[in-house]
Amino acid sequence: MPTLKEMSHRPERLTGGHRLCAGCGASIAVRQVLQGTTEDVVVGCATGCLEVATTIYPFTAWKTPFIHNAFENSAATISGVESAFRTLQRKGKIPMSKDVKFVAWGGDGGTYDIGIQSLSGALERGHNMVYVCYDNEAYMNTGIQRSSATPLCASTNTAPAGSCSVGKAQFRKDLTMVVAAHHIPYAAQASIGFWNDLVKKAEKAFAVEGPAFLLVLAPCPRGWGFPNDKAVEIGKLAVDTCFWPLYEVENGVFRLTRKVPDAKKKPVEEWLRSQTRFSHLFKPGCEGWVEKIQKHTDEEWARYLEMDGKKIF
Amino acid sequence: MSLKTWKEIPIGGLILEAGNAESYKTGDWRSQRPIVDHEKCINCLTCWIVCPDSSVIVKDEKMIGYDYDHCKGCGICANECPVKCITMKPESDFR
Amino acid sequence: MLSAPVKTIRMALTGNDAGAEAMRQIDPDVAAVFPITPQTELMHAFAAFVANGKVSTELVTVESEHSAMSATVGASAAGARAMTATSANGLALMWEIVYIAASLRLPIVMPVINRALSGPINIHCDHSDMMGCRDSGWIQIYSENSQEEYDNIIQAVRIAEHPDVLLPVMVGSDGFIISHAMEVVDIYPDEDVKKFVGDYNPKYGLLTGKDPMTVGPLDLQDYYMEHKRQQAEAMKNARKVILEVGKEFGSKFGRTYGYFDTYKLEDAEYGMVAIGSTAGTAKVTVDRMREKGEKVGLLKLRVFRPFPGAELVHALKHLKGLTVLDRSDSFGAEGGPLFNELRASFNEETHKPLIRNFIYGLGGRDINLEDLENLFRKTMDMVKTGEGAGSSQYYGARGDE
Numbered sequence: 001m002p003t004l005k006e007m008s009h010r011p012e013r014l015t016g017g018h019r020l021c022a023g024c025g026a027s028i029a030v031r032q033v034l035q036g037t038t039e040d041v042v043v044g045c046a047t048g049c050l051e052v053a054t055t056i057y058p059f060t061a062w063k064t065p066f067i068h069n070a071f072e073n074s075a076a077t078i079s080g081v082e083s084a085f086r087t088l089q090r091k092g093k094i095p096m097s098k099d100v101k102f103v104a105w106g107g108d109g110g111t112y113d114i115g116i117q118s119l120s121g122a123l124e125r126g127h128n129m130v131y132v133c134y135d136n137e138a139y140m141n142t143g144i145q146r147s148s149a150t151p152l153c154a155s156t157n158t159a160p161a162g163s164c165s166v167g168k169a170q171f172r173k174d175l176t177m178v179v180a181a182h183h184i185p186y187a188a189q190a191s192i193g194f195w196n197d198l199v200k201k202a203e204k205a206f207a208v209e210g211p212a213f214l215l216v217l218a219p220c221p222r223g224w225g226f227p228n229d230k231a232v233e234i235g236k237l238a239v240d241t242c243f244w245p246l247y248e249v250e251n252g253v254f255r256l257t258r259k260v261p262d263a264k265k266k267p268v269e270e271w272l273r274s275q276t277r278f279s280h281l282f283k284p285g286c287e288g289w290v291e292k293i294q295k296h297t298d299e300e301w302a303r304y305l306e307m308d309g310k311k312i313f
Numbered sequence: 314m315s316l317k318t319w320k321e322i323p324i325g326g327l328i329l330e331a332g333n334a335e336s337y338k339t340g341d342w343r344s345q346r347p348i349v350d351h352e353k354c355i356n357c358l359t360c361w362i363v364c365p366d367s368s369v370i371v372k373d374e375k376m377i378g379y380d381y382d383h384c385k386g387c388g389i390c391a392n393e394c395p396v397k398c399i400t401m402k403p404e405s406d407f408r
Numbered sequence: 409m410l411s412a413p414v415k416t417i418r419m420a421l422t423g424n425d426a427g428a429e430a431m432r433q434i435d436p437d438v439a440a441v442f443p444i445t446p447q448t449e450l451m452h453a454f455a456a457f458v459a460n461g462k463v464s465t466e467l468v469t470v471e472s473e474h475s476a477m478s479a480t481v482g483a484s485a486a487g488a489r490a491m492t493a494t495s496a497n498g499l500a501l502m503w504e505i506v507y508i509a510a511s512l513r514l515p516i517v518m519p520v521i522n523r524a525l526s527g528p529i530n531i532h533c534d535h536s537d538m539m540g541c542r543d544s545g546w547i548q549i550y551s552e553n554s555q556e557e558y559d560n561i562i563q564a565v566r567i568a569e570h571p572d573v574l575l576p577v578m579v580g581s582d583g584f585i586i587s588h589a590m591e592v593v594d595i596y597p598d599e600d601v602k603k604f605v606g607d608y609n610p611k612y613g614l615l616t617g618k619d620p621m622t623v624g625p626l627d628l629q630d631y632y633m634e635h636k637r638q639q640a641e642a643m644k645n646a647r648k649v650i651l652e653v654g655k656e657f658g659s660k661f662g663r664t665y666g667y668f669d670t671y672k673l674e675d676a677e678y679g680m681v682a683i684g685s686t687a688g689t690a691k692v693t694v695d696r697m698r699e700k701g702e703k704v705g706l707l708k709l710r711v712f713r714p715f716p717g718a719e720l721v722h723a724l725k726h727l728k729g730l731t732v733l734d735r736s737d738s739f740g741a742e743g744g745p746l747f748n749e750l751r752a753s754f755n756e757e758t759h760k761p762l763i764r765n766f767i768y769g770l771g772g773r774d775i776n777l778e779d780l781e782n783l784f785r786k787t788m789d790m791v792k793t794g795e796g797a798g799s800s801q802y803y804g805a806r807g808d809e
Contacts, residue, residue, distance in 0.1 A: 004358035005374040016366040016383025017334035022342060023387030027365040035362075042614055044482070054334070057326060057631050058317075060622035061334035065614040067485055068624035069478055070504055076475035080438060080482025080490065083466040085615055087437040087488055090464060094615060118478065121471030195362050229388030229401075232363050319634035319641070324574060325513035326635050327612060328622040 001200050007035050011063065013043075018054040018061035023228035025218030025235065026050045028192045029134045030105070033214060036202025040064070041101045042081055046074035046110030049141040050134060072114040075122035075131055078104035082127045101206050102129040108149035109139040112175050123182040123211045130205045130212045133175070136220035144223045148173040151243075152296070153289050154277045156223075161280035166289055171296060176215045180249040183313055184211040188248035188257075191217040193235025197246055197257050204250070217244050225276025234274055240264065241271040242301040252313035256304055268294045335383075339366065343386035345401040347379060353398035360390035360399060414661060416594040423586035426554040426593050427493070427519045427579075428453030430561035432463055433601035434517075437488035437608070440468045440476040444498040445531045446583040447521040451493055473498035477505035484514040485623050487613020489565070491516060495583055496523035496537045503541065509576045510545030510639060512623060515568030515610075516576040519561055522550075522684065522735075523583040524771040532772020533583040535683060536736040538712075539745050541578070545639050547646055548713035550683045551581040554591040556710075559663055565605045566653045572645040582685040584772065596661050604660055643714045650711055667716035669708045670723055672698060676705025678787045679724055679761070681750060682733040683709050686768075686775055693780040704784050709746065717753030725754070727761040729791035731783050735769045743767075743800030751798075762790050765800035773804050 013034045020027050026049055034041065042065045045051040051068045054061040069077040082102045088094045104122070106115050111133040119131060138156045139145040145158040150168045155161040159168045180187040185208045190198040198216065205212035219234040221227065226234055238244035239258060242265055246258040269290050272278040281289050323329055349360075356376055361369040368384040370377050391399040421429065427450045431439070441451040458467045468483075470476045476492045483490035494502065499520060509516050520538050524530040538548055547567060551557040557579065564577040581587060612621060627635060651666055658664025671691050673679055682690055687708035697704045707723060724730055732751075734744025741748060747765035754760045766783060769775050783803065790796045802808060 004362055005356075008358055008361060008371040008374055012367045014367060015332040015335045016368050016380055017337040017339055018366070019337075019339065020365060022365075022385035023389055024365050027367075028363055028389075031364075031367065032362060042486075052626050055328070055622050055625035057625040057627045058322070058328055059334040059337050060328045060330075060625060061332065062622055063332040063620060065617070065620040066622040067482065067614060068622075069481055069508060073475060073478035073505065076470060076478035077482035079468055079470070079475075080440070080479035080484075081486040081614060082482075083438045083468050083479065084483040084486035084488035084490070087464065087466040088486075088615060091437070100615065117471060118475050121475055124471070125469065192363075227388075228386075229392040231365075231387075232389055232393050316630055317634070319637040322631070322634060322638075323612075324638050324642075325612070325623070326511065326625055326627060326631075328625055329619065331620040331622070 001203060010035070010038060013041070013062070013064050014054065015061045015063060017059065019056060020049060020053040021222055023221045023231050024049070025136060025192050025220060025231040026134045028231065029132070029216045029218045032192065032195050032198045033132050033202045033216065035199045037101050037206035039099045039101050041103055044074050044078035044081065044104040046106035046115055047071035048107035048110050050105060050107065052141055071110050073118045074104040074106045074110060074115060076118040078102050078129050079122045079125065079127050082129050104129060104131045106133055107140065108133060108135045108137060108147045112148045112173055120182065123179060123184050123213070126210050128210060130214065132214045132216060134216050134218040136218045136223060137172070138223050140220050140223045149175070152293060153281055155280060156277070166286060167280065176213070179213045180313055183252065184213060185209065186212040186248065186250055188213070189215045189244070189246060191235040191239050191244055191246060192219070193232055193237070193239055194246065194258065201248060204248070223277070226274055237266065237271050237274060241266045241268045242297050243268055243271050245301065245304050247304065249313065252311050254307045254310055254312045256308045268297050338382045339385055340382045343384065343404045345386045345388065346381065346384065346404050346407060347386070347388065347390050347399050348402050349376065349378065350398040353396050355396055357395060359393050359395060363389050363393050365389065413659070414596050414600045416596055419593050419595050420590050421554055421593045422449070422588055422590055423554040423557050423581050424450035424521070424588065425453050426558040427561060427581070428457065429595055430558045431491060432457045433598050434562065434565055434605050435463045436465050436491045438466045438468065438480070438483035438490040440470050440479045440492040442470050442473050442476045442494070442498065444473065444495045446523055446587045447493050447495040447498070447519070450519060450521065450587070473501040474505060477502035477509060480516055481505060481509050481512065481514060484516050485512060485614055487610050487616030489608040491518060493519040493521070495521045496525050499537045499541060500525055506541055506544045506546065511635065513574040513642070514576055515574055517561060517564040517568055518576065518578050519557070520578045520580045521583045521587045522580045530771040531583070533585050534735045534770045534772065535580070538578060538580045539736040542713055542745060545575065545643070546713065547575055547577040549577060549579050549711055550709065551579060551586065552685060552688050552708055554586055554593045557581040557586065558593055558595070559657065559665065562601055562605060563653050563657050563665060567646065567649055569608060570649045571611070573642050573649050575642050575646060580684070585685045600660065604657070647714050647716070665710065667711045667719055668723070669710065671706040671708065673705030673707055673723065675703065677703040677728045678784055678791065679705050679707060679727040679730045680733065680784065680787070681707045681709060681724070681730065681746065683712070683746065684735065686733060686735065689775065689777060690780050693777050693784065696777070697781060697784060702784070715749050717749065720750055721753050721757055725757055725760055729787040730761040730763045731787045732763060732765045734765060734767050737767045737770070747800060762794070762797040764790055764796045764798065766803040767800065768803040775804070779804065
């Protein structure tokens, strides 16, 4: 694992001049994940904030080869690129000594929902690629609509809090486990709040033979409702409240990579109060939801503690 | 930047100059800019790894300043700096 | 019997096998496979070639047709020669990516085994699938029989990859009627086909290019139109390239191809335009009617996109009456797609035949020799009385007569 100083010598693969919002978690995720390898990378990206803002014709912020195809097919598209790589190497058109890393990006929309088929297929086929989901917990590029990654009670524009609605009525989908159940060599959950943990995981993901998956929490100032300078801090709070456990599943063995000690564990209420998408929970008429979320968080955390170190797949 | 004709641009929407977004100056989005106190700075490079816009300039493993052509003034660097040597000042002070 | 400059092997093959044979000889770098009746057996045959080392193709067994075209796009954008095959709803499912493949200017070749689009679900032949895609920017070539399917797929690679074109090509052939029926096909030697298609060395490729490039950016209002204008120009260039490749194919393999074939049309008074296997049946009808002294003739259209309007007008304008057969409908349009585009091409002509349209054969509804003779008679009636001129009717749906 290189130090930040060592990493600072490496060329930036994503330039400034892209048009993501000031303080966006997604580009932080990109810069940190791509520190996981020094090899050439080919980047695929689903339609969404990241793709749209980094490639407004005639500009591209990518210094790597980059392909955007459509919204739901980042994994399938990179499957094709990776397959081409193998053939071209076999035919001698690309030297066998050349190592290229294939990484497909998608937001939670393009990964959990419309993109899940494409992701599942690519994982099942065993392509040598990394899939990274930058999870901002809603369809953000189209203006904050709920996805299956949206947490319980979050207010979005298609499931807004209102007099007869508490916001999203379902807990978020546990995608990392769904992915791990594909029996791929490496799947991990990370957060931009902990770059060290994230880069370590990215390194493992890129080093693995076969498919690897990273789910990276990428807080969104616009969609979650917090000041521009707080994305990394919120990314830490998510972990410290155990709302967003940091873990990896390596060859089927589950391991928490940050075991938040009980003493340091922050109440989920702090997490909820930090973002206006949950502000309705603290108004009259919404009693009981914070407790429900705390209970669920505690139960999940206890379950993860129980699983820690065990072979689950 | 003058708009090109269909005969002048590559086919297929291809962009052949990698990273040419650098010529798009998002620096003018700023309403505040980070100013670093180099005396207090410990060169931990935390600001560098958390910048969404690749706008922290590091040379020889030292944080030497900002790429104000691209820095959007989000303030994450100031918020995350462990020694609080970065302050956000109004952009109007500098224009 | 054609005198082929190369030594051919005469084989009894189904259309799907002929298509697979063409793919075997092309030996694409990457192919994506997903089944849909009646295309399925084409890729089964190809998958067997892969499994037995007869090709060096990386076969991607995707989980849907949307992913089939997505992976094919990825591979082609990477700089590899990439193919896939489909029918009907598979084509419909990949529709989004079909447009993208053309806009990215990727020379993908895709056999489409023509089948009716649902609903109701129907696995049999009509042209609604490929006709539904006619605006997508793909070159569209139709085959009458297995020989043509085989020949067209081979030529498609050269057409698609031509530097003035760089557009994907779909090669249609009738589902079940051709795909599953055994015919005699002349297969050319591997080496000659390999030489004809040539090695693929694209100018641009994610993996093969010198410098990194971005594929598939966001266009705002300021550039989308220019990118589309480029596609239109490529389609224009394809007109010449299709003929050049068809001529070269003829000199190498003995069968020359153009936009269409005519059969006893030059001195005909009553003509029929058809696409696909029906044209084969119609040739027999023409022969039988000619024996009785009827001056009938046929035009079998091969290339629908780009539409060879001027050439069609030139070949057909001498006729007194013309019937256009459409094996698909465009609901709400006044006639099927072939009728409407052909009729529009005639618009500026002062001397033109009376034209009428029949929508036939939907969902595999059979059309036989008697039917085609019947349709020629309706053409003659139209010329005699004017009845039906400019009209479009369904032929063969119970309840209309």
